[in-house]
Amino acid sequence: MSDSKYQSKNTAAFTIEVVAENALLLSWPAQISLSQHNEIMSLQTRLKQQLSEIIIETVASYHCLMLYFSHQSVTSKQVIEDIRRVANHQYHQLNCQTHSVESIKIPVYYDTEQQWDLAEVARRCQLSIDQVIKQHSDNIYHGFALGFTPGFCYLASLPTSLHLPRKSAPRIKVPKGAVAIAEQQSAIYPSESPGGWHIIGQTPLPMYESRNGQFKATINVGQNVQFYAISKAEFITLQQGLA
């Protein structure tokens, strides 16, 4: 095992682990923390820029960064040394980083008509439906990871008052644009799929666009997100306008 620790004064330690022939896993303490995640994002950007010759793909999550490298041209030992060099360099320039505080605004029709879970969530959280809507839409979320299905971004943290475990049996069909919550997270289903989260509303906004063989997610990891309530009529108008 090539397991090594990198530590510096201002930043939390991360470990580097060779998890596959072509992949390295960088791990930070297992927590949902905005500052730690910004640090992961910052290192990811630098590694992508400075090691573009040897790093093929990077996937970030709450406390991890997975790096795929071209294992036929470099050894994992070399890549680890390069990562350390880039990480050390980053430490000195950390204060120069500026993060966008602009939030992506997501319109949501918080729906009780279609028998989704809004009423059930309100009951289980011992809140009124209006309180659930207010608490969900007053909060600013941060995109911590993309995954599960293309364009699905894990958003955290949901206010504690809305924390519920995943549904005991997942739904076979969750509609496109469903706004859902589970545990300390919220997310939007980009396409119709099965899903075990509680659906509290629906957005007419598409979660990705694809053009000329390129895919662009509406919400990217590291971005801030805020929801705002719209009426059913607005939902229909927007849906038609965006179609």
Place this chain on the structure above:
Amino acid sequence: MSHHCLEIISSNGHASIQDLGRLNAQHLGFSAGGAADEFAFLNANSLIATEQNLDDKTPPQSHCAAIEITLGQIAFKAHAACTIAITGADCQAKINDLLIDNWQCHNLKAGDVLDFSLPKTGLHSYIAVLGGFTCQVSQQPWLGSFSQTKNELALGFTGAALTVGSKLYFPLAAQALFKSTPLVITPSNKAPTQPRLFYASHKLTLRFIASKLFLQMSLAQQQAFLTTEYVISPDSNRMGYRLKVKQQASSTAKQKILSEPLRKQCLLSMPVVYGMIQLPANEQPIVLMKERQTMGGYPVLGTVMQTDLFRLSQMRPGQQVSFTVISHQQAQQQLRAFYQKLHYWAGS
């Protein structure tokens, strides 16, 4: 141009277009996907490259998409002449009812029927052609690949699921490869590596790179995992292989492989890679395969080396596997040697 194709005329199994997958789209949430068994897939392309005397440079034949057939039971009609290579699970393939050899190049004429039966062993078979197959005319790769991932087909980026009436197009150049005289079977158009030596006969020991978590486990817990014999469960697929304990020896107490404190360290979802061994609370391991999702929330004991995953992908429910530890250096060495043998150089 549109008549340069094989058309599916009967199908009772599963087939899809596969190449080496989307190697840099996981950050968007796309599965890496790709051919389940790279040994058979690369051999098929290598047979084509050898036949054509390609130096395999631009575009590399090793990256070209092939038809992956799972459990045979499919027939194609050729609408134009071409040379194909077939490899993988032996489906007793026939051209116009005449049995043909597996791991071999064959010529097809317009009107020929190519038929695959249910294989006696193995799962996946491959048909390769010069320049590769696509399921649409002038199709462009999606995020660097033509691979069809089951859970992503509905998004519409990689064509429709293959079924009766589907046409698998090949470039005009594939026809030029065809010679009017039958292909002479010479060592040059034989598979360069011995399939029989590569695959496991009945039982496979999966060599894996131990995770940090595995190294934190007690010696007794590690031993419990390494000495358990597992059976491949019927709900295994291209996403993951689910394993169940073969038998619980009555004498040994049902000691947990992973203790609760260690399990509690692994609550947050994290990116997963090909071959990771997940251990859900029921302690029935799942080995992640090509069509895995990009994130996972279960504790990971390690990662099976890729050359063993190609072997595993051909194994069926009911077959046995067990695990043993290998260093990452050894795994890397094996994979490098594997690709060198098959004239494949990533990123070339």
